[in-house]
Amino acid sequence: MGRPPCCDKVGIKKGPWTPEEDIMLVSYIQEHGPGNWRSVPTNTGLSRCSKSCRLRWTNYLRPGIKRGNFTPHEEGMIIHLQALLGNKWAAIASYLPQRTDNDIKNYWNTHLKKKLKKFQTPFSSHNMTSDSAPSEHFESRASLDVSSHSSTNHRPNQTSTYASSTENISRLLEGWMRSSPKTPDPRKTATTGLESNYIGNSAAAGTTSSFNYYQPKHEQDGGGDQLISHEEFESILSFENLNNIAWGKSSSSCDSSTLNQQTAANEDKFNSIMPDKKQQRSESNVPLASFLENWLLDETTGAQVDDMMEMSPIF
DNA sequence: AATCACGCCAACCGCGCGGAG
DNA sequence: CCTCCGCGCGGTTGGCGTGAT
Numbered sequence: 001m002g003r004p005p006c007c008d009k010v011g012i013k014k015g016p017w018t019p020e021e022d023i024m025l026v027s028y029i030q031e032h033g034p035g036n037w038r039s040v041p042t043n044t045g046l047s048r049c050s051k052s053c054r055l056r057w058t059n060y061l062r063p064g065i066k067r068g069n070f071t072p073h074e075e076g077m078i079i080h081l082q083a084l085l086g087n088k089w090a091a092i093a094s095y096l097p098q099r100t101d102n103d104i105k106n107y108w109n110t111h112l113k114k115k116l117k118k119f120q121t122p123f124s125s126h127n128m129t130s131d132s133a134p135s136e137h138f139e140s141r142a143s144l145d146v147s148s149h150s151s152t153n154h155r156p157n158q159t160s161t162y163a164s165s166t167e168n169i170s171r172l173l174e175g176w177m178r179s180s181p182k183t184p185d186p187r188k189t190a191t192t193g194l195e196s197n198y199i200g201n202s203a204a205a206g207t208t209s210s211f212n213y214y215q216p217k218h219e220q221d222g223g224g225d226q227l228i229s230h231e232e233f234e235s236i237l238s239f240e241n242l243n244n245i246a247w248g249k250s251s252s253s254c255d256s257s258t259l260n261q262q263t264a265a266n267e268d269k270f271n272s273i274m275p276d277k278k279q280q281r282s283e284s285n286v287p288l289a290s291f292l293e294n295w296l297l298d299e300t301t302g303a304q305v306d307d308m309m310e311m312s313p314i315f
Numbered sequence: 316a317a318t319c320a321c322g323c324c325a326a327c328c329g330c331g332c333g334g335a336g
Numbered sequence: 337c338c339t340c341c342g343c344g345c346g347g348t349t350g351g352c353g354t355g356a357t
Contacts, residue, residue, distance in 0.1 A: 016325070016351085038342060054343075055326065090345060105346070106324055319357080327349070336340085 013047040017056055021046055025053055026061050034062075059102045066098035070107055078104055079112060 017025075028044045034057055037050040046053065059065075070078070074096060081092040089101035089108075096104065 014327075036342090050342080051328090051344095052326075058344090059325075087346065101345075102325075109347095110323055317357100320355090322354080323352090325349105325351090328347085329345105330347105331345085332343090334340105334342090336338105 011047060012049050012052075014052070017048075017060075021048070022056070022061060025056060029057060029061075034058075055102075059100045062100075064098060065100060065103075067103075070099075070111075074099065075107075075112065078108060079116070082108060082112075 024044045024046055025040070028040060032043075034054075037054040040046070040050055040053045041048055044053075048056075077096060078092060081095055085091050087105075087108075089105040093099055093101040093104050
């Protein structure tokens with residue numbers, strides 16, 4: 001016997017939120033802070049269930065949320081973290097403070113899953129498109145601070161910046177009162193015309209580059225020869241290899257000699273793919289997988305990736 | 316111009332967890 | 337202990353926009 005749905009009461013409004021409702025909610029939260037969602041509908045007069053209010057706040061109105069296109073760095077982070085953590089969107093979102101779990105989940109389901117699936121091959125030693133739990137090989141690494149980045153009550157900005165909701169309100173009002181000029185493609189900057197007015201100040205609006213780790217740009221544009229095969233790149237980031245190389249575990253399919261060969265081959269591939277990182281990599285004196293992981297998780301990688309995408313035809 | 320198919324994403328739904336009584 | 341309740345998470349859906357025919 002399950003709990004009755006919270007939203008099945010008569011008079012509870014569903015569907016898209018209006019600017020007026022947003023303002024009511026933001027005003028209330030600005031005054032009282034997020035939390036105690038049960039009392040929000042009654043105290044605000046909103047004809048919404050508490051859950052809907054919470055969702056609207058956390059996914060949309062919460063300050064510090066970045067909307068719009070994901071940068072290559074963010075995409076890389078999501079792919080990497082999804083492989084590490086599985087579909088723990090809240091945990092993944094904790095590594096991307098400006099993105100909501102819902103946003104990341106949507107982006108994964110609509111973009112990244114497809115991209116990875118497209119390139120999934122029998123060579124892959126790990127099903128990257130799998131929705132399964134993270135590879136148990138990675139479980140120890142997956143603790144990569146899941147605890148300290150715990151999804152629950154550890155949303156960056158959630159507690160510290162809600163006070164800046166005045167910013168949101170002003171944006172709400174600004175957009176609400178302004179006429180709504182239609183952009184040629186609202187999705188480039190926001191999801192709806194409404195959002196493009198009062199929320200869609202996407203910091204990523206100028207970023208148009210697409211993810212190309214697994215999908216070279218010229219292929220996206222209609223096909224052509226790949227300068228590097230998917231198998232090659234994936235083999236480097238092969239999770240079994242990463243696991244073996246970085247964390248010293250062995251698998252039945254990988255003895256030490258083949259592991260050494262694979263490691264050397266991966267080093268060569270890495271040097272050819274990322275020549276500008278060769279020096280940095282050799283100086284870092286860390287395993288390749290660690291280097292790649294650090295690179296992916298590096299705050300500054302986004303800009304580096306952007307640079308690399310301009311400089312190198314393979315990105 | 317009309318219709319259809321598809322992609323995208325905000326919002327909903329159901330379930331599990333943890334705290335309070 | 338058990339039950340109730342509030343909350344958060346992950347999966348799914350519905351509506352809208354856009355491109356193709």
